[in-house]
Amino acid sequence: MEAHHHHPIHVQSAKMGKILGWSILLNLLFVLVEAGVGFSQGSLSLLSDAGHNLSDVFSLILVAVGFRLSKLHANARFTYGYRKSTILISLLNAIILLLAVGGIIIEAIHKFSHPMPVNGAAVGWTAFVGIIVNGATTLLLMRRQKGDLNVRGAFLHMAADTLVSVGVVISGVIIACTGVYVIDPFISLCIALIILISTWRLLSSSLRLSLDGTPEGISLSQVDEAIRETPHVKSFHHVHVWAMSTTSNALTAHIVIDSLDHMEETKHALKHKLAEMGITHTTLEMETTACHCQEHDCDCQDPDRDCQDPDCLCHHS
Numbered sequence: 136m137e138a139h140h141h142h143p144i145h146v147q148s149a150k151m152g153k154i155l156g157w158s159i160l161l162n163l164l165f166v167l168v169e170a171g172v173g174f175s176q177g178s179l180s181l182l183s184d185a186g187h188n189l190s191d192v193f194s195l196i197l198v199a200v201g202f203r204l205s206k207l208h209a210n211a212r213f214t215y216g217y218r219k220s221t222i223l224i225s226l227l228n229a230i231i232l233l234l235a236v237g238g239i240i241i242e243a244i245h246k247f248s249h250p251m252p253v254n255g256a257a258v259g260w261t262a263f264v265g266i267i268v269n270g271a272t273t274l275l276l277m278r279r280q281k282g283d284l285n286v287r288g289a290f291l292h293m294a295a296d297t298l299v300s301v302g303v304v305i306s307g308v309i310i311a312c313t314g315v316y317v318i319d320p321f322i323s324l325c326i327a328l329i330i331l332i333s334t335w336r337l338l339s340s341s342l343r344l345s346l347d348g349t350p351e352g353i354s355l356s357q358v359d360e361a362i363r364e365t366p367h368v369k370s371f372h373h374v375h376v377w378a379m380s381t382t383s384n385a386l387t388a389h390i391v392i393d394s395l396d397h398m399e400e401t402k403h404a405l406k407h408k409l410a411e412m413g414i415t416h417t418t419l420e421m422e423t424t425a426c427h428c429q430e431h432d433c434d435c436q437d438p439d440r441d442c443q444d445p446d447c448l449c450h451h452s
Contacts, residue, residue, distance in 0.1 A: 166192060178319060179242055179319050181261055184296075188296060198223060204218075218380030228337075232334040240327050243324045264303075265303070273297055277294060298329060317394040358414070372391075374400040385416040388417075388419055390420070405419060
């Protein structure tokens with residue numbers, strides 16, 4: 136039964152690996168073609184788009200590396216395994232893209248001051264190929280981007296690249312028809328703006344997860360409400376939610392219940408609710424105020440001893 140449960144997960148992992156492999160190969164080939172045409176025709180928009188596509192290749196490679204690391208088992212030095220590396224990789228990808236934006240802006244400003252003739256037809260046809268390559272990669276990643284920040288980042292970048300290639304095609308058509316070469320650096324600035332917008336959310340999400348902030352899509356108020364409405368829960372405190380990876384969230388909390396007799400059923404109900412909210416790794420310390428003994432200095436860690444002190448809490452993990 137257990138083997139049957141894990142088989143689909145293994146198949147999905149293999150599919151994701153193949154998708155990343157094909158995406159890397161397609162984009163790397165296109166970068167070589169686009170850079171070659173950009174150099175030969177003196178097109179900044181093509182060279183800037185090729186540079187961005189090259190950063191996407193590195194991004195996809197990093198996503199693949201993070202995907203592999205997340206599958207490695209925990210050990211004595213890394214008791215959670217290497218799942219956190221996926222967050223660090225998404226942060227690194229965002230930084231790489233920001234550096235690429237800076238380079239494109241600097242070159243575009245220089246090109247405005249020193250415009251150069253550009254073969255509009257060559258630019259347009261090369262970018263048209265980019266629409267096909269980037270569009271195909273976007274479709275490959277579309278179905279798997281919802282549950283993983285890394286894959287979603289790659290998906291957003293490839294979708295933005297598809298739009299950018301459309302813009303470069305428009306640039307090539309305008310240049311071919313009008314001979315207005317200044318449109319080339321103008322399109323480059325538009326490319327930089329699109330990259331910046333698509334990168335900002337990835338950067339902010341990666342930074343938040345790196346600092347163990349509440350993961351996107353998890354509402355702490357909804358978590359509190361779910362705990363509060365669980366039968367036998369009297370109160371709760373020390374609730375912490377963070378991301379173990381780009382796909383796995385964790386929670387720890389102290390739960391005060393009416394009786395330790397209801398501990399297991401309460402814990403089961405809570406874990407089920409939290410799993411439905413996207414929190415799959417939970418550590419719950421169950422406590423109770425039901426203490427009625429004759430000593431005021433009882434050891435609250437011992438549930439067999441009780442006291443008349445109303446502040447006494449008997450703990451049980």
